[in-house]
Amino acid sequence: MKSTEEINIRTKLSILAIGLLSFLGILIETSMNVTFPTLMQQMNVSLSTVQWLTTGYLLLVTIVMATTAYLLKRINVKKVFLFAVAINIAGSFLCAMAPDFLILLIGRLFQSASTGLATPTLFYIIFRTIPMQKLGQYNGFAAMLISLAPALGPTYGGILNNYFSWRIIFWIIIPILFIVLWIGSRNISLETKKEDLSFDFIGLFLLALILIGLEFTLTQFSKYGLDYRFQFSLFSTLVILFVYLVYDHFSSRHLFDFSILKPIVNLRLFNYFSLQAINIGLSFLIPIFAENFLKTNSLLAGLILLPGSLLGAATAPIAGSWYDKVGAKFPLILSNSLIVFGAFLLWIFTDNLTIWLIMFFYLILRLGFNLGFGNTMSDASKYVDNKKRADQSSLFNMAQQYAGSIGTAVMSAMIAFQSIIFSNISSSKATLIGGRLDFAILFILAILSLSLTIFCQHLIKKNNQSISNQ
Template sequence: MKQYNTKAIMASLLICGFVGMFSETALNIAITNLMEVFHITAATAQWLTTGFLLTLGVLMPMTGLLLQWFTTRQLFVFSLASSIVGTLVGALAFNFEMLMVARVLQAAGMGLLIPLMFNTILVVYPPDKRGAAMGFVGLVIMFAPAIGPTVAGLLIEYLAWNYIFWLSLPFLIIGLLVGLKFLENVTEVTKPRIDVLSVVLSTIGFGGVVFGFSKAGEGDGGWTSPVVIACIVIGLIAILLFALRQLSMREPMMNLRVFKYPMFIMGLLLVLSCMMIILSSMIILPMYLQNGMKLSAFTAGLMLLPGSALNGILSPRMGRLFDKYGPKWLVIPGLAIVGAMLWFFSGITPASSIAFIVALHIGLMVGISMVWMPAQTNGLNQLPPELYPHGTAVMNTLQQVAGAIGTAVAISILTSGMEKYLHSSPAPNEMNEIAKAMTFGSQHVFLFAMIVTLIGLALAFFIRRVVVQHRAMHPSH
């Protein structure tokens, strides 16, 4: 096995991944501020997030193909160039359209970087060290979005929203320079045939579903709006045609034979349920803290910091435990903890103490860290090396879709819960009643997340440790 400077390679990928994930959530806290600055509605501002997810949803399915067409260095440089230009445009943006272009460029950079990171780890680390390495990726993927809102809250309070971009820029440039010096080409370029129809179907399919669900969460017409129904139906049909086409091709764009491996499917389902739990609760909680409990953006960001930071810090630790003991002893207790926390969350009211909410959030994030990386690494470990790019492409693509669905369902449950409460309220316009309605809606969202957790827990009992052999080509049991 070739020796790589794994520390330097990881450092450059992690710095860039961190900044990319940071800017993904940092802007969420700035949305209220941006609505005033650019005179836009909440539904328009929502596009800064939707557009980001949509770009990822369209780009992710192609990453398996791109990893075989371009060298590691080429993809790395391209993804960083896109992120740097996007960040610069965002820092200088003087209208909403410019900011929107910046988000799309940033998302394109991230959409290439994340799969590149996973794939590089699978190639440069032996299977018994992978859990810990994946844990560091977990640290970045969970910790960066976690501190995003806190740092952004500070920047908005004392400087201005565009400093979110100015702050990210130097780090991206450092990451690029470190990568240029140390990153080696770890994958071989095989240049498989590009099937235009597959690209078109995957774009319409995944793009349509992500767009449809994001649109449903916006509120105007919601789930019954013809645009939402059309997007989701057309998207699902396109995904079905895409899948059929992939199975009939000799060199598929996204090799669906990864679904022959039972533990890969199990890992995928658990990661998707984590994604839905995280996104549905992470969108609702800050909104509840700000609107239901009337706390400032900065306070809300600070309250979510300990749990998210702990989740990040524990990720590499969980990875090492996974390398040692396998997935079962982490995943089952982890989901049990998550379920218990969400059950308590479904009972919070404006009278709940800040310490109680912080403690619940810490418990939730610790539970998630016990599930996410072990399930993901275990699943990818079962694949033979030639399916690594496809396995990561499938996981990353479906995570974006699950994220969009989780967010949309959460916002819909929240809105309908609030409307139902205010409908029967004697004074629906009073601040106090609106806060109560917010509580009522939020409680329902946490119950939804709890149901997802219980389904995951039922699945987790079937998870088995994968023994990596990779000499024989058939799925190893």
Template sequence: MYRVKNIRLLAAIISIGFLSFLGIVVETALNIAFPQLTEIFVIPISQVQWLTTGYMLVSTSLIPFGSFFLKRFRVITLFRVSCLSFLAGTLIAGYANSFQLVLLGRLCQGIADGIALPLMFATILNQVAQKKVGTFMGIGSLVIAFAPAVGPIYGGIIQDTLNWHFLFIILVPFIIAAWVVGELSIKQVTPVRHVAFDARGGFFLAIFLTTALMFVVNLTANSSSIQLNLSLLGVACLSGMIFLHSEKNKSNQLLALSLFKNKQFVRLLSAFFLLQFSSLSMSYLIPNVLQILFHQSPSLAGILVAPAAVINALLSVAAGMIYDKTTPRLPIISGCAVIGLTFLYAVLITPDISRLIVIYMFFMVGLSLSYSNIMTFSLSQLPVNLINDGNAIYMTAQSYSAAVGIAISSSIISLMQAQRGNLLLGTRQGLEINFLILFLVAIFTLLLCLVSLKIMHVHQIKKA
């Protein structure tokens, strides 16, 4: 009976997470098809990039509402909305004959991801026994982590053999299969209740999240004006302050802002943010440097980075098991230490193809050990009634750190290329600067984890 329950729960987790998996696959596959889409629709690359930017904006704006959704609606209802939105978006984009329709399809997929991503981790945190939560969090991370390995290869094959429409059309049976599995396996374990929606707070939170993310994304756009960026920054700051003031004394807060007074939570959230920042920086740097500096084709670059993504996916489960069977200190600290040593090596050596692949693989080893376990440990320290709020905050931080990582790494490469007036020399120096920044980030991340885990260890000794 217990085994059947675990299998059913595992099926529910995978069916929910599979929508986020497909979203990342499409995103990474589309990156390869961007040049083709610019020719088909006769538009600049900056406009095509809205297929990614729009997806991120919608998804990131919805994620913080995950805690409210879980209080107000049944899990299966949220899953159905997510599946329907993703299926509709996929069909719209798959049969589109204009860029506007493709963008509409991607926005619908973004809605699905904004609901499904926090829903998957909430299902794990609310339904898995404490002694197994690390393993199941690792499985949840595997579902998402495996997507970057599949996306570039999938996109390359479709581009070489079919047309871009099939990037979407082929996904339809997989979406339907996930929907069926979810219908058969998802169950409700916590009661839902009518919770009033804070419309004013929700409006200003959405404005803050959207403008802040657009500001970060625009840092990479050389054509973006200073006036636009300042306007976005101003609106983000103003809406953020209004949201904080609006939520200050409310009983039905959209997010438990009191969590930000918890120093332990903030330290671990910061470490999580910096690890995701490093991960997305690397996911941008390695394939692009392989293409620009070492003249590899997009499909070959995708194949070269695939082993690192596979390592990340598979080790995520092993890291969760280590977390469950030993102590959080072991996987988290060892993972951060591996990342620090990896970037130290990256700073000291002269890069070539094989060294870049090795650096990326070792980085993924460290990331697998530490990343999801930091979130698991942090949320395990919260009161039960705040776990869903903490989960929503972590998922929001994940989205923003991804945008910041790509923005900063790509801006440094672009800046050095422009300053040197030489594509190859600028790319090489940009890579060196990025590696130095990532090394400093890794050291700070390790310190945050050491302090947090040491304090928790001391508290546990005192209690004993």
């Protein structure tokens, strides 16, 4: 393992460049949430349609991330970075000048492919260049960028949408992307140990069908409830999932090396997924709740998340350093406990929520999230062979991105579903009832995540005892 003295300035700037590229992609993703009411009016589309700017983005990010385990074993990091920046710039121009919803969506998909390449590459560089005794600190920095962006996005989008135009959201980041390009092109030098592998196109196709199928199933639920269209979509997706599992078992080609998924890694992966589902779900739900039920403007709806965002940004690197000193047990249990408490408060007080209450409860949730998010992945890496770090980075980041997509889709579906149950229900009332269900779902997910985190610590203790007895 490399010594800490070998973390030179070029390595730090490489991490910064790819981290900023990932940050910008996620920032734009959530900055669009507060513009949905505006876009629905300007482009004459429904909430179930406009939310594809987020869920479609996250869906393609997830699919692209599935390819990075292969790409990072075959292509130098610098080439991956340059391509990611190029398609992000192209997508930003398309979005800024989009004459209709379709062009806007296409531009967002370009940007999603960029983020899908950038985020796993960020963690891959950290795993390859940072020593284990500093891993928590640097993963904390990466987690800060990834978790800060979703919460800052509504504030950023709300200010620009309220005072200028949603198009300015994209115009501002274009010059920043060129700065990122300059920093990365001058400093990224990590060479890939090229392996003789064949890409699993069939596996990627089946995986994409599964991910799209789950999203489509939730869309059918939000439009038609539990009728035959929802049932058929769910059944079809489960059939494709079965086909994929059989194919992967017998195929000689694999998108990932699933041998890394040992019990402890599986539990950490679920925790990682849950944390991001709650994080992105709330970043979508709270601005919608504030605008539709509390009748705030898009600026205030975005600003609600700002204090929690800043607290999270300050917490993540400190949490990483704490993990480096004391290990995973206390940071992760405290993290999940705070999330359970915050989600419980949002659920119990749904009918009486105010701007200030939401802001306070969200502070608790963000503190919990940032105590655990980066550390969860850091701890899982202890149980993964160095040669398989690309697989871990790809798999964990794919999971957290899809968690965001599913989280957004579920939050949206619960609100949209109210108009099916109750005829002539107002948008405000649908948001209240759907929001209450959403907060309850997040609370249950948080309890499950805490329970499995505690169980994981039991497995780690048992594993350590087994090793010491050998």
